[in-house]
Amino acid sequence: MKSLRHAVTLLVPALLALGTGLALLVLAVARRVVTPMRRVTDTEILSVDTGAQTIELGRTLDTELPGRYGLFTTGTYGYVKLGAVLTADAHTVRRKLLTQIEPGARVDRAASFSGYYYSSPSELHLRWESVLIGSPAGPCPAWYFPASSTTWVIQVHGRGATRAECLRAVPVLHAAGLPNLVVSYRNDGEAPRTRAGAYALGASEWRDVDAAIAYALRHGAERVLLMGWSMGGAISLQAAVNSGLRDRIAGIILESPVVDWRTVLRFQARMVGVRAPLPELAMGALQRPLTARLSGADEPIAFDRLDMVARADELVAPILILHSDDDGFVPADSSHALQEARPDLVTMPRFTVARHTKLWNYDQTGWTSAITDWLAAQGFSSSS
Known part of the structure; x- marks a missing residue:
């Protein structure tokens, strides 16, 4: 307990020296790194043709890819399989359905593109x-x-x-x-x-x-x-x-x-517009016992070991x-x-x-x- 009080004495002023707003932002970024992810809705279903068994999706770097994939959906079906790209334009992609969708089924617009393919x-x-x-x-x-x-x-x-x-x-x-x-x-x-x-x-x-x-x-x-x-x-x-x-x-x-992990987290930070020095500060926070716990981690994470x-x-x-x-x-x-x-x-x-x-x-x-x-x-x- 004495060592924890000593850590608080040393680290809290260091965080506050950054400014309360920046310190909270650093901890929020660090928390995002260690928090288990929910499935992200990243694909829009525009239409389903149950006669031709095709599906039209909003075009993204994933949905335009050739090959076989899966799609987590809501409505009648929780997961459907996708086949070849049949047609595409600047904004949409039409693919073959490999899961039979029956007439009258409800398929909501929000979906998550998946490489799993097999679900069971x-x-x-x-x-x-x-x-x-x-x-x-x-x-x-x-x-x-x-x-x-x-x-x-x-x-x-x-x-x-x-x-x-x-x-x-x-x-x-x-x-x-x-x-x-x-x-x-x-x-x-x-x-x-x-x-x-x-x-x-x-x-x-x-x-x-x-x-x-x-x-x-x-x-x-x-x-x-x-x-x-x-x-x-x-x-x-x-x-x-x-x-x-x-x-x-x-x-x-x-x-x-x-x-x-350092290479990955820096890359992903750039992808979402998180600028330096936030990624380095967040990784630093995850390496110290007190700030790691404040970030939601069980224990400090030694990035050198990873x-x-x-x-x-x-x-x-x-x-x-x-x-x-x-x-x-x-x-x-x-x-x-x-x-x-x-x-x-x-x-x-x-x-x-x-x-x-x-x-x-x-x-x-x-x-x-x-x-x-x-x-x-x-x-x-x-x-x-």
Whole structure:
């Protein structure tokens, strides 16, 4: 208690020295970084033709992309699947519907564009079961897809996402004979909530992945591959360097990963018009015990520990990075920097055009081939 009073004595004047308004703004930006995201309404449905089974959307950088996607909606349908772009002009895009919408159904205008495509494990037509993984945070739900290999894949979803994000990767990994454990982690809306209910950007979530590794080893795995999507990449990398079981991690697949949070947060701040020095001040606030708590975090976040380019020498397992140069949300700069720092470990095929975590959707053939080729090159198969 004495140390906390001492921290208050030192830090409160420092915050006030910034000016009350600026201090509150810094804490608000910091809170936004660690607060679990709600699904963002980013797409407008203009019309639905139930006869032709087409849908017209407002044109955005996402809705104009070729490929197969999903759309979170409200009304009669909670989620619909989208196929090819049929026509487009400067303001609208008409796409094929892959979910049958019946005449008379109500589909509201506000929607969220999604790369999930699959919304439930049953859609994959593979054997699966729900399991619970005991972690330091409590019981974390997971989906288990059995297969023949003793090398298991543990998939970790991204920030503001759910386990369904990972389902796109199950078929290619299952075809290689690899069991899949698709996990949840603290504060993601499915796993238990911590006291503050905030993200730690991988700094504590890796412990839930560590528990999943232990679960896999207890249930027949001899080694594991980690596959992390977006923030799930940051979590997987933290597990790779911190886990007491890291010698059983045989490889890592990173999909649109966060490799260094500072790079990502600066980029995202520019996107929404948050100017310097606010991003640096917000990250500084999250690193100090008192201001981290005032920002809504459970514990201070050490951004140096989350910079995996700086910590590249600590990595030992082979890594496949799948990251579009046109990601638009998590820039690929740090992924390229990690590849340059560890060319002996990192394989990074070139992808462009695809948006964040939508490589499968945009180029399923290229994405699948990249994974299949890497698995073969590393000797990961049902007989390994």
